Amino acid sequence: MKEEKSIGKAYDLVIVGGGVTGAGVFHEAVRRGLSPLLVEANDFAWGTSSRSSKMVHGGLRYLKEGKILLTRSAVRERQRLLTVYPGLVDPLNFIMPLYEGHGPSMGAMKFGLSLYSLMAGEKQHQIFSRGQTLDRVPKVCREHLLSAVGFKDAQVDDARLVLRLIFDGCDGGGQAFNYTKALSIERNARGTVAGVHLKDMRTGEGILVKTPVVINATGAFAEALHPSPVRGFHIRPLRGSHLVFPGKLYPIDRVISFIHPLDKRPVFLFPWENCLFLGTTDVDHTTDVSKEPCITEDEANYLMDGLAHILPDLKVSLDDCIASIAGVRPILSKKKVSASKESREHVVWKEGGLVTVTGGKLTTFQLLAMDALKAAQKYLPGHSKNRYAKTKIEPRAASGGKLEIAKEALALCSEGLSPQAVQRLFGRYGDRVHQMVAICSEADFTCIATTQTLWAELCHAAQNEQVCNLSDLLLRRVRIGLFLPNGGMDLMDEIQARVQPFLAWDDARWIQERKAYEKVWQDAYAPPAQKINPLNEPPNKF
Ligand SMILES: Cc1cc2nc3c(=O)[nH]c(=O)nc-3n(C[C@H](O)[C@H](O)[C@H](O)COP(=O)(O)OP(=O)(O)OC[C@H]3O[C@@H](n4cnc5c(N)ncnc54)[C@H](O)[C@@H]3O)c2cc1C
Incomplete structure (x- = not known):
């Protein structure tokens, strides 16, 4: 050094x-x-924190484990975050089909969800008949299907x-x-x-x-x-992985929560930013935590088995997968129980x-x-x-004037944006939207390919958000590396043309960044079918 x-x-x-x-x-x-x-x-x-299931939730599983106070704090936090960060933390509906002889009973779910609603201060759950369930979740497994419960939590771009x-x-x-x-x-x-x-x-x-x-x-x-x-x-690093599919494969407006038949763990299929995420796993992460974690073949197969169980008629395979993402939970453990019980x-x-x-x-x-x-x-x-001491948490004092100016400026240069898209921008960038408006033209306030991400976000991040390399930009400032096939590599020329002016990178640096990004994406974010397991871990036990 x-x-x-x-x-x-x-x-x-x-x-x-x-x-x-x-x-x-x-x-x-x-x-x-x-x-x-x-x-x-x-x-x-x-x-x-960029590799989670993006759920802002009380956690029904904690309720099941009798952790009432933990669930109550989390439910209250969810309610607070929905108020403070609309457009970044947004309501999300869940549906959990219930089956005869498999998974939780209606009685247990009703009891848990009533408590959950009580904690939130309003009724946030409902019961769906078998027919209503099939309307809401077409192609869901019909065998032994009784009914479903629906409830509300929230989703965040972590x-x-x-x-x-x-x-x-x-x-x-x-x-x-x-x-x-x-x-x-x-x-x-x-x-x-x-x-x-x-x-x-x-x-x-x-x-x-x-x-x-x-x-x-x-x-x-x-x-x-x-x-x-x-x-x-000690810390027991537990890896959780997700597979990403194009949303058009199975358009849903709510999370499908189901119990994996193999180990009875809850698994989720959820919509996020025009994509479908399937996850997560829960296995010991036995390799170096300082390297980017990635999904193994066993985890991918486990998730696909779960999907085939809950949506048996959905024609989807690992070949449809466009990306994957894995993260490591920092769990404190005496290592006496199985991963999912920690x-x-x-x-x-x-x-x-x-x-x-x-x-x-x-x-x-x-x-x-x-x-x-x-x-x-x-x-x-x-x-x-x-x-x-634990005081009531208020949001950071909104810089009223600045926020109003940003709103007016945005309205002038982005007439085509829907109210939801405007809310999404203010949720993610707060009053820094004024910086975005200052450097972008109307043409930048359009979506990148099939995503909900605007070109303006990419330019703003490149200019104002401490971007040091291309992975920072495409995987964390915006998330298009997860949403587009090939990590967005097919759009790279346009990305370069749009953002190079905002980064102090000459053409040689750009080539270097592009290569480095390609490697990071291949190693850690590519669909399992496209990569060799660089973790080289022993097979996972489920
Ligand atoms: C698959 C998965 C799904 C999850 N889903 C959810 C969910 O839906 N909802 C939910 O509420 N929670 C969820 N969690 C849990 C949640 O994501 C984590 O609890 C949370 O992100 C942990 O944040 P952190 O800041 O403690 O750790 P991290 O996000 O890991 O941050 C630690 C940072 O420290 C840095 N660092 C390490 N050493 C040094 C050093 N010496 N100097 C400087 N920096 C250093 C690392 O680079 C890292 O960026 C999930 C977790 C996983 C793995």
């Missing part, structure tokens, strides 16, 4: 990890008037949620850098945190930053900076200004952030007990 330089500015806290947990802490710290720095070793949302939290936090005075890795913690003579040693992953430069608090929000990597203080209790609750460990927060769910990121800041309060400036 090159010689380390020291930064004069001291931060109130440094947050390590730019997934939803770190982004939530960062956003909340800014909201509380603190001066935070967030560092992410790869790209923002590179880890699990990576965009992370980015919204980070960029809102930056606009509020925080600083955030991607491709900056935390190597180790600097301590003073008393053993408490005095700083953190960082490495700029692009230049190799070392940097020492002063701070009394480090929040370690590195998910599945957490024990690298802070080994578990509890004997025998608890999804988060933990907080603290030790002299170092606070680790890991586990949990995307849905409850704000609760993790509150717990982490509370654990760090003794070391934060101007601390008082009440400041970090």
Whole structure:
């Protein structure tokens, strides 16, 4: 490593990890008037937080496990996020067909869903007769079909949620850098945190930053900076994978939730951005967590078996699949139970200004952030007990004027956009839409191929969102690498023509980026039929 330089500015806290947990802490710290720095070793949302099932949910399975408080917090969070981020977090209907002798009974579902509705403060479920079920989910397996339950949860673009939290936090005075890795913690003579040693992953430069608090929000990597203080209790990385199909194969407006016949786990087929996602699996991830995870052949077959079970007449095979995505759950475990029985609750460990927060769910990121800041309060400036107590969470003060100006400007240059498309933009970019409008023309406010993503989003991200390579742009700033066949490679000339002016990349760099993106996509996001298993793992047991 090159010689380390020291930064004069001291931060109130440094947050390590730019997934939803770190982004939530960062956003909340800014909201509380603190001066935070967030560092992410790869790209923002590179880890699990861009690879989830995109559900903002209470989690019916937690209810089944008797975890009433966890479910209640998650349901409340879902309701809050729907209010704060419309267009980014949107309502989503679910339907779960019920069968005689297989899966949960109507009685159990009715009881669970009544509780679920009670927690949300309104009735959010309904019962469908056999006929109504077949109308809503054509081609669903008819054998032993009794009826179905319908209920409401919500859906989010996970990576965009992370980015919204980070960029809102930056606009509020925080600083955030991607491709900056935390190597180790600097301590003073008393053993408490005095700083953190960082490495700029692009230049190799070392940097020492002063701070009394480090929040370690590195998910599945957490024990690298802070080994578990509890004997025998460690992170057990569990991989979950999804297959992606074109939405036109089976147009649905709701999630089909079903029980996999092989291991009785819930699996989902859900619509997202004109595509269909099928997932997820839950298997031990035994290879290096610092490499991009990817689906194995066994996982793909498991998911296809589940699909064939619930929709036996649907003519679909792995050859129809256009992409795949896999993520690693940071589960804290004594490893005594099977993967799917592991608890999804988060933990907080603290030790002299170092606070680790890991586990949990995307849905409850704000609760993790509150717990982490509370654990760090003794070391934060101007601390008082009440400041970090669980207060009612309000959205970041909307910069009224700026938002109104952005809305007016957008209306002028994007007449053709539907109200939903406008809401989608404000949900994802907040008042930063004004930056988009400033650099885009009317022609940019059109969709990229079959996706709901606008060319304007691509240009805005390239210009304003710390894009360091093409994968950042196509897999996380926008998600077209997942939605288009071949990862969007067939559109690459047009993408280059549109975004090259906004990136400081000459033609040689563009060729290099294109090759690197192609490799990342092939290794980690291609449909299973198109790739050799680079994980080289032993076969998965289901
Ligand atoms: C398949 C799957 C489906 C899921 N579906 C849902 C769902 O539908 N709803 C839901 O609520 N939850 C869901 N979850 C859970 C949820 O996605 C995770 O709980 C959440 O994303 C974890 O976020 P995180 O920020 O803690 O970790 P991550 O997103 O993994 O972020 C950690 C970051 O830390 C960075 N990092 C690591 N080491 C360092 C270092 N030394 N210096 C700097 N940076 C570092 C990594 O690069 C990474 O980006 C799902 C999880 C999986 C795997």
